[in-house]
Amino acid sequence: MIVAQVPSGPTYGATHLRCGPQQVLRLERQTGRDGVNPIWTPVDQIAVTMPTPRHEILGPGYCSSSQFPDDATIIALGTMAEQPDGSYGSENVVKAWRFDIKRERLAAIPVNGVLCAVDGGD
Incomplete structure (x- = not known):
């Protein structure tokens, strides 16, 4: 689950589901609690086909877009490669x-300017 909190609003998350060769990204809104566990309600979903076995869903904790610099909820479909400093990009x-x-939807954005990075220690 990838989570984003909207200031003075509900919490949203994205779930990545594998359904055979096709995968699904689903946007969900937190609609309540069952004790300490959140209750999630789906609000949008998209089917994703992986172009190669190396491609993976790269989450917002690691991705950013120069076209949406203030948006911390970028999700990408790509591959990661180790960099000379031990990090991954x-x-x-x-x-x-x-x-x-x-x-309340997952909006497609241009891939130009999308960068996902992970420190070597992560």
Whole structure:
């Protein structure tokens, strides 16, 4: 679950589901609690086909977009490669999305300017 908190609003998350060769990204809104566990209600979903076995869903904790610099909820479909300093950076990003909270949907965005990175210690 990838989670984003909207200031003075509900909490949203994205779940990545594997359904055979096809995968699903689902945007969900927290609609309540069952004790300490949140209750999630799906509000949008998209089917994702992996172009190669090396492609993976890269989450917002690691991805950013120069076209949406204030948006911390960028999700990308790409591959990661080790860099000379031991960190990992995205390569071959073929699709990207952001949480469009106003419309409660996953909105496709251009892949130009999308970068995902992970420190070597992460």
